[in-house]
Amino acid sequence: MSHPARPLPPLSFSEPEMRRIMDKVSAMIVDHFTGLDTRPVTTPSTLPSLQAGLAEPLPMQPVPVDDLLEQVRTHVLEQMTHQDHPRNFAFVPGPSNFIGAVADALASAFNTFCGAWIGPSGSAQIEITTIEWLRELFEFPETAGGLFVSGGSMANMTCLAVARHEMLANNPFNATVYFSDQTHSSVAKGLKILGFQQYQLRKIPSDAHYRLPMEALKAKIAADRQQGLVPFCVVANAGTTNAGMVDPLHEIADFCAAEGLWMHVDGAYGGSAALSPSGRKVLDGLNRADSLSIDPHKWMFQPYEIGCALVRNRAHLKETFRVSAEYLKIIEESAEQPNFSDYGVQLTRGFRALKLWMSLKAFGIPAFRDAIESGIRNAETVEALLREKPQWEIITPACLGVITFRYREEGMSEQELDQLNSRISTELIMGGYAMLSPTVMSGRLVLRMCTINPRTTEADLQGTIRRMKDIATAGA
Numbered sequence: 001m002s003h004p005a006r007p008l009p010p011l012s013f014s015e016p017e018m019r020r021i022m023d024k025v026s027a028m029i030v031d032h033f034t035g036l037d038t039r040p041v042t043t044p045s046t047l048p049s050l051q052a053g054l055a056e057p058l059p060m061q062p063v064p065v066d067d068l069l070e071q072v073r074t075h076v077l078e079q080m081t082h083q084d085h086p087r088n089f090a091f092v093p094g095p096s097n098f099i100g101a102v103a104d105a106l107a108s109a110f111n112t113f114c115g116a117w118i119g120p121s122g123s124a125q126i127e128i129t130t131i132e133w134l135r136e137l138f139e140f141p142e143t144a145g146g147l148f149v150s151g152g153s154m155a156n157m158t159c160l161a162v163a164r165h166e167m168l169a170n171n172p173f174n175a176t177v178y179f180s181d182q183t184h185s186s187v188a189k190g191l192k193i194l195g196f197q198q199y200q201l202r203k204i205p206s207d208a209h210y211r212l213p214m215e216a217l218k219a220k221i222a223a224d225r226q227q228g229l230v231p232f233c234v235v236a237n238a239g240t241t242n243a244g245m246v247d248p249l250h251e252i253a254d255f256c257a258a259e260g261l262w263m264h265v266d267g268a269y270g271g272s273a274a275l276s277p278s279g280r281k282v283l284d285g286l287n288r289a290d291s292l293s294i295d296p297h298k299w300m301f302q303p304y305e306i307g308c309a310l311v312r313n314r315a316h317l318k319e320t321f322r323v324s325a326e327y328l329k330i331i332e333e334s335a336e337q338p339n340f341s342d343y344g345v346q347l348t349r350g351f352r353a354l355k356l357w358m359s360l361k362a363f364g365i366p367a368f369r370d371a372i373e374s375g376i377r378n379a380e381t382v383e384a385l386l387r388e389k390p391q392w393e394i395i396t397p398a399c400l401g402v403i404t405f406r407y408r409e410e411g412m413s414e415q416e417l418d419q420l421n422s423r424i425s426t427e428l429i430m431g432g433y434a435m436l437s438p439t440v441m442s443g444r445l446v447l448r449m450c451t452i453n454p455r456t457t458e459a460d461l462q463g464t465i466r467r468m469k470d471i472a473t474a475g476a
């Protein structure tokens with residue numbers, strides 16, 4: 001429908017111009033989603049070439065939007081690592097999905113404020129509904145609640161802030177927190193920001209399966225109590241970043257209950273696997289946590305950014321974060337439902353919930369369960385393919401969509417093998433066909449694949465292994 005002509009307001013475009021630009025942008029987006037597997041995962045570019053295309057003086061004159069789109073296409077979108085590429089197995093990829101991207105466009109265009117329940121607040125209700133769905137999917141009790149944050153790091157920090165508030169009345173003096181050496185760096189980072197010193201972070205060497213060893217945990221806590229320290233929290237992993245391993249969740253929950261400790265579970269990588277039948281078995285006990293971090297922008301296929309902090313007793317969120325002010329009184333008094341700004345750090349918050357809500361509805365939960373299950377199966381397929389050839393050594397078996405391994409060659413020292421495996425990953429990345437990231441397990445450089453993209457095919461996995469072998473044997 002066209003509207004009567006009126007002068008263009010500042011910082012605006014005419015309606016036909018907006019429609020023309022949107023057509024171009026939507027074509028770029030659809031091309032991205034339809035042609036991704038035919039393009040390189042990453043295009044190696046140099047700093048000088050990026051600077052030549054993008055390091056510019058302040059724009060004092062308007063630049064035509066078509067030129068801007070072209071600049072973004074050639075110097076950004078074609079010069080990046082595609083996290084959603086079916087052969088990106090590095091770090092934790094972000095497989096994303098089209099509906100999530102559409103939802104983000106809507107949320108951004110309508111500039112939705114999600115800090116509070118103001119007036120008719122459909123956006124707040126969607127966040128409440130979606131959090132409630134997650135509570136149900138992760139089998140948390142009805143007392144539980146949470147909020148969407150930027151990602152796993154922020155979810156971990158939010159949950160640890162709640163633990164600090166509830167267990168220590170916010171006084172971290174001499175308080176100690178326990179986790180294995182496989183725990184993601186965001187936990188230590190969050191604790192540092194929350195005022196904990198290095199000596200208060202008890203990093204326990206993991207066992208032979210890269211899990212938190214209960215005996216060592218118990219001994220450390222007993223010794224610390226004897227010394228007058230105040231143990232208050234154990235952080236358990238539900239899928240380590242390195243190897244997808246899961247700490248003994250039931251044992252940790254029993255121990256925390258007996259000792260009066262807060263149990264936080266970092267499920268930012270692997271937690272979402274609890275939606276799938278086989279992941280649910282591996283993650284049994286996840287729902288006993290006092291707080292849980294989930295990262296829908298990883299294994300729930302959402303575009304960045306969306307993490308989720310889920311807390312067993314939602315009242316704890318408000319107790320931890322609510323701070324009142326006179327200019328916020330109107331918001332507080334008119335709210336028919338909780339204000340999410342009382343549940344976390346942000347006052348002004350974007351509409352992160354929309355993408356997860358729309359995607360879960362557009363595809364349905366069974367499709368999500370299948371998509372997660374396929375990520376678990378992909379890693380098992382890689383393991384089976386590698387076990388067929390004696391040159392490949394499995395370092396940690398496929399677990400929750402991650403496998404680590406190493407190429408071995410007769411007569412090479414461990415150090416030479418480190419170099420060979422490092423070369424395999426570097427050359428694979430440079431080739432553009434696939435991408436994986438190496439890591440270090442027990443002092444040795446190993447190759448690691450994280451296979452959670454549901455659009456990855458068996459041919460992608462076979463092609464990647466073939467190329468790695470070709471690199472390893474080239475020049476031999």
Ligand SMILES: Cc1ncc(COP(=O)(O)O)c(C=O)c1O
Nearest residue numbers: 092151152153184186241268269
């Ligand atoms: C286990 C785990 N926790 C936390 C994080 C941090 O999440 P984000 O990068 O979303 O902040 C990651 C990221 O890979 C992770 O694997």
